Amino acid sequence: MSDRLRVTLLAGGVGGAKLAEGFAALKTVSLTVIGNVADDDVFHGLWVSPDIDTMLYTLGGRINREQGWGVADEGRRALTVLQELGADTWMFLGDRDLGLHIYRTERLQKGDRPSLIVRDIAERFGIAAQILLPTDDRVQTRVRTGDGWLAFQEYFVRERCTPRVLELRYQGIGSAKPSPEAIAAIAAADLVVIAPSNPLVSIAPILGIDGITEAICATRAPVLAVSPLIAGQAIRGPASAMMDTLGLQPDVKGVAGIYAGIAGSLMIDHQDARHADAIRTLGLAPVCSDILMPDRAGKVRLASAILDLLPSQAEPGNP
Numbered sequence: 449m450s451d452r453l454r455v456t457l458l459a460g461g462v463g464g465a466k467l468a469e470g471f472a473a474l475k476t477v478s479l480t481v482i483g484n485v486a487d488d489d490v491f492h493g494l495w496v497s498p499d500i501d502t503m504l505y506t507l508g509g510r511i512n513r514e515q516g517w518g519v520a521d522e523g524r525r526a527l528t529v530l531q532e533l534g535a536d537t538w539m540f541l542g543d544r545d546l547g548l549h550i551y552r553t554e555r556l557q558k559g560d561r562p563s564l565i566v567r568d569i570a571e572r573f574g575i576a577a578q579i580l581l582p583t584d585d586r587v588q589t590r591v592r593t594g595d596g597w598l599a600f601q602e603y604f605v606r607e608r609c610t611p612r613v614l615e616l617r618y619q620g621i622g623s624a625k626p627s628p629e630a631i632a633a634i635a636a637a638d639l640v641v642i643a644p645s646n647p648l649v650s651i652a653p654i655l656g657i658d659g660i661t662e663a664i665c666a667t668r669a670p671v672l673a674v675s676p677l678i679a680g681q682a683i684r685g686p687a688s689a690m691m692d693t694l695g696l697q698p699d700v701k702g703v704a705g706i707y708a709g710i711a712g713s714l715m716i717d718h719q720d721a722r723h724a725d726a727i728r729t730l731g732l733a734p735v736c737s738d739i740l741m742p743d744r745a746g747k748v749r750l751a752s753a754i755l756d757l758l759p760s761q762a763e764p765g766n767p
């Protein structure tokens with residue numbers, strides 16, 4: 449048995465992977481990530497799982513550091529051929545990345561459980577953390593814009609998040625069963641952290657799976673969320689614009705409203721300190737810190753700051 453602190457992190461792609469990297473660097477932590485599958489889709493006959501793969505590439509040390517997603521030292525020769533053949537190539541899939549999608553798709557076709565496929569990839573990539581799926585069933589985010597419903601990647605990549613988001617739907621979520629591993633990881637956690645991921649398209653499709661929110665509410669471990677917004681702005685991506693067009697306050701108060709009843713505390717940036725009382729009124733304990741993670745040091749600093757909030761463990765042997 450390990451005496452390390454069991455941290456279970458709910459996370460999407462880039463923002464989630466940043467904090468995951470911070471926790472993974474701490475020797476005192478045993479990290480389990482519950483990732484997001486609702487960005488998944490089929491491209492060129494292959495099952496692509498962008499958020500899970502960002503986590504795999506980040507924790508496996510293969511990530512393209514400049515972009516925060518995709519594989520380092522990537523090529524586009526396969527995509528060029530697809531383009532020559534007239535295929536739609538707005539979704540960038542590099543040569544090395546395609547190798548992973550071929551592997552996943554082949555195993556899915558053999559009937560292997562998605563969770564086990566990810567477990568095996570993580571092991572082969574030399575990742576010490578556990579990367580879990582919230583469900584082995586299909587859940588896919590759909591986005592309603594002025595032009596109708598889009599698949600998530602059509603909105604996110606093809607349309608570059610420019611259309612106003614009028615409605616979100618997580619197709620399949622009503623009948624999705626939680627993975628037993630995810631439920632167990634929440635129950636066994638010493639600390640549950642909701643990463644600074646997009647609350648509406650990365651975290652909501654995890655929390656909305658039957659049994660996941662219930663497991664979080666049932667745990668005696670502290671549950672802390674980290675805001676993805678600083679001073680009303682997302683660091684990157686459409687979180688604040690989406691919250692705005694969906695009628696939520698596009699700032700830390702809106703984030704607090706989403707996580708009220710699920711998290712006990714919300715970590716916000718010092719810049720948002722004036723909203724602390726409003727967050728308290730919504731039922732969350734506000735914690736101010738420096739929540740920007742511009743580099744590896746910033747990631748480790750934030751993960752450490754979160755651990756510092758825990759009541760210190762009684763020294764072994766002390767009465």
Ligand code: GDP
Nearest residue numbers: 460461462463464644645646650682683687741
């Ligand atoms: P995606 O699935 O790749 O879009 O990534 P996530 O959903 O995991 O994360 C997207 C969110 O991460 C955005 O709303 C960003 O504001 C947030 N984010 C990115 N970098 C940082 C950071 O350094 N600090 C904080 N607090 N949030 C961040």
Ligand code: CA
Nearest residue numbers: 460461487499
């Ligand atoms: Ca995502």
